[in-house]
Amino acid sequence: MNDKVSVGAIAGSYGVRGELRVKSYCAVPEDIETYSPLTSEDGKRSFAIALVRPIKNGFVARITDVTSKEEADALRGTVLFARRDQLPSLPDDEFYHADLIGLEVFDTGGTLIGKVKTVQNHGADDLLETQLAGTSATVFLPFTKAAVPTVDLATGRIIADPPDGILPDAKAD
Structure with missing residues (x-):
């Protein structure tokens, strides 16, 4: 089994101050913040996500060191992964x-x-x-x-x- 599970993705920038639009794949969407820091698929980048507010189809979020619209746009399409040991264990009839x-x-x-x-x-x-x-x-x-x-x-x-x-x-x- 993989030691990482996809929990969301960055959908692009939100505004001009480096905020991002984040989609959550979690059963309780807000839980994506509790699994922070999240990583890219290859594990080379780490993201400390802080949710700011809900928006349609996701959240506005901040990531440390992302301060401009251009930096936020460069992360568009990045899939966010959490370590399996960060996630709750599931009942016998549920699966990631x-x-x-x-x-x-x-x-x-x-x-x-x-x-x-x-x-x-x-x-x-x-x-x-x-x-x-x-x-x-x-x-x-x-x-x-x-x-x-x-x-x-x-x-x-x-x-x-x-x-x-x-x-x-x-x-x-």
């Missing part, structure tokens, strides 16, 4: 998205379906974008207890019971 990516997905008969490529959420439940074994094609599995009854992080396996019509039909002999 980062832990699901790369897991092999098997059907209830033990046949390999593919690997989790991404975890998407477009307003309803999470969807596991799964790259089908032996192809470049992907399918979206609903990440519900009915469709994904077992997630075993220790063995790196997911057991799925996809709803009819999700997987492409096997070719008839």
Whole structure:
């Protein structure tokens, strides 16, 4: 498992004094501040985030040493990571998205379906974008207890019971 988890991203500058627009990926959006200092994906940059106020789709935030609009704009698109040990432990039936990516997905008969490529959420439940074994094609599995009854992080396996019509039909002999 990764020792870092993505908790947000810098969306650009806010105003002319170096404030930033920050998106939070946390269940409680304000918690992003409590995981500070955050790092860039490569870990080479560290950011002490201080939230100033909420705005639509995020927060206005300050970062030490960022004092101009240009410096804030240069950080646009930076994904913010927290160390796993900073984050709260989760109940048995909840998972960090980062832990699901790369897991092999098997059907209830033990046949390999593919690997989790991404975890998407477009307003309803999470969807596991799964790259089908032996192809470049992907399918979206609903990440519900009915469709994904077992997630075993220790063995790196997911057991799925996809709803009819999700997987492409096997070719008839």
